[in-house]
Amino acid sequence: MGEVDPSFIQEPEHRPKLAVIKAEGIPQIDLSPFINSSPSAVAIDDLISQVRDACKNWGFFQVINHGVPVDVREKLQSAAKKFFDQPLEEKKKVKRGEGNPFGYYDTEHTKNVRDWKEVFDFTVEVPTLMPASYESDDEQTAEYSNQWPDHPPELREASEEYVKEVEKLSYRLLELISMSLNLPANRFEPFFSKDQTSFVRLNHYPPCPAPDLALGVGRHKDAGALTILAQDEVGGLEVKRKTDGEWIFVKPTPNSFIINVGDIIQVWSNDMYESVEHRVKVNSGRERFSIPFFLNPAHYTVVAPLAELTDERNPAKYKSYNWGKFFVTRKRSNFKKLDVENIQIYHFKKPELEDNIVSLIENVVV
Numbered sequence: 001m002g003e004v005d006p007s008f009i010q011e012p013e014h015r016p017k018l019a020v021i022k023a024e025g026i027p028q029i030d031l032s033p034f035i036n037s038s039p040s041a042v043a044i045d046d047l048i049s050q051v052r053d054a055c056k057n058w059g060f061f062q063v064i065n066h067g068v069p070v071d072v073r074e075k076l077q078s079a080a081k082k083f084f085d086q087p088l089e090e091k092k093k094v095k096r097g098e099g100n101p102f103g104y105y106d107t108e109h110t111k112n113v114r115d116w117k118e119v120f121d122f123t124v125e126v127p128t129l130m131p132a133s134y135e136s137d138d139e140q141t142a143e144y145s146n147q148w149p150d151h152p153p154e155l156r157e158a159s160e161e162y163v164k165e166v167e168k169l170s171y172r173l174l175e176l177i178s179m180s181l182n183l184p185a186n187r188f189e190p191f192f193s194k195d196q197t198s199f200v201r202l203n204h205y206p207p208c209p210a211p212d213l214a215l216g217v218g219r220h221k222d223a224g225a226l227t228i229l230a231q232d233e234v235g236g237l238e239v240k241r242k243t244d245g246e247w248i249f250v251k252p253t254p255n256s257f258i259i260n261v262g263d264i265i266q267v268w269s270n271d272m273y274e275s276v277e278h279r280v281k282v283n284s285g286r287e288r289f290s291i292p293f294f295l296n297p298a299h300y301t302v303v304a305p306l307a308e309l310t311d312e313r314n315p316a317k318y319k320s321y322n323w324g325k326f327f328v329t330r331k332r333s334n335f336k337k338l339d340v341e342n343i344q345i346y347h348f349k350k351p352e353l354e355d356n357i358v359s360l361i362e363n364v365v366v
């Protein structure tokens with residue numbers, strides 16, 4: 001990417017600190033009791049309570065013994081490196097464009113500042129159905145498929161194998177999260193079993209001559225339900241600690257995955273769990289690779305706090321919204337610098353005072 005163009009420069013208050021804060025990191029959870037075929041009830045209960053604590057306190061956790069074979073992950077990591085090692089003209093042959101949001105690109109903006117990275121996105125469900133536009137009155141849908149490059153030839157198969165394994169893990173995690181909210185294990189399954197809009201991103205962060213000014217990914221929250229991230233040994237991910245807003249470095253642990261709850265789980269849980277801000281630092285010496293799997297529901301999913309988790313004492317904090325429209329609106333702002341803030345779930349937040357008054361009136365009447 002050469003010199004640091006001004007479009008990459010973060011506002012002073014969002015620039016990264018180069019020193020790493022020594023702190024207790026995000027919790028690590030050993031999933032082996034859940035991956036084993038005959039786990040004890042006590043072990044499962046313990047796991048559920050670890051997941052509950054991690055989701056409440058951090059919104060993030062790291063899992064080990066997760067059941068995804070290490071060779072499946074390594075095959076994709078090495079194919080991804082081969083892909084990004086090619087000259088730009090080669091990568092641009094599978095560039096995302098007006099007609100297809102999946103493929104290669106290097107001009108993503110997060111909060112209107114350009115990210116120091118290049119990515120290759122591919123979708124899980126082929127074809128993936130999505131609203132054709134972000135306009136709320138346009139009901140047309142579009143069908144998207146993947147654009148696989150000729151080189152390296154193994155990228156497609158490595159990607160498809162990886163998805164199969166990580167998707168299984170995502171369902172197990174959803175079950176744990178569901179039980180941690182005192183819901184049946186399969187409560188979330190119908191949102192994903194048909195027409196899911198999940199996708200995988202291969203991230204490449206090249207060495208950056210100004211790691212004090214730019215970020216690999218600017219501060220953001222993931223918009224979907226759940227993210228399962230594989231990071232390499234270089235490190236760079238930072239999570240905003242809920243207790244004090246400090247940015248905490250996520251130390252790479254070999255063969256682990258980093259899990260975070262996204263905005264949709266925040267809304268479903270009516271703020272019991274929070275989708276937490278994170279960002280990626282870059283460095284001047286080493287390139288870094290990471291692979292997030294974004295678990296997203298069908299585009300027609302109407303996202304709202306779950307009825308089981310709300311009542312008159314804890315009324316729904318959000319108005320419902322359409323996932324597909326939210327997603328395409330967010331994507332639009334990620335690819336060009338806009339003058340407006342991109343769409344966020346707090347735009348759907350109900351005014352609390354009004355809620356309280358309504359529930360007070362209801363209580364008086366009843």
Ligand SMILES: O=C(O)CCC(=O)C(=O)O
Pocket residue numbers: 201203217222229231236237278279280289290291292
């Ligand atoms: O590369 C990473 O560690 C995280 C990337 C990320 O947060 C994202 O792509 O949403």
Ligand SMILES: [Fe+2]
Pocket residue numbers: 220221222278
């Ligand atoms: Fe993210």
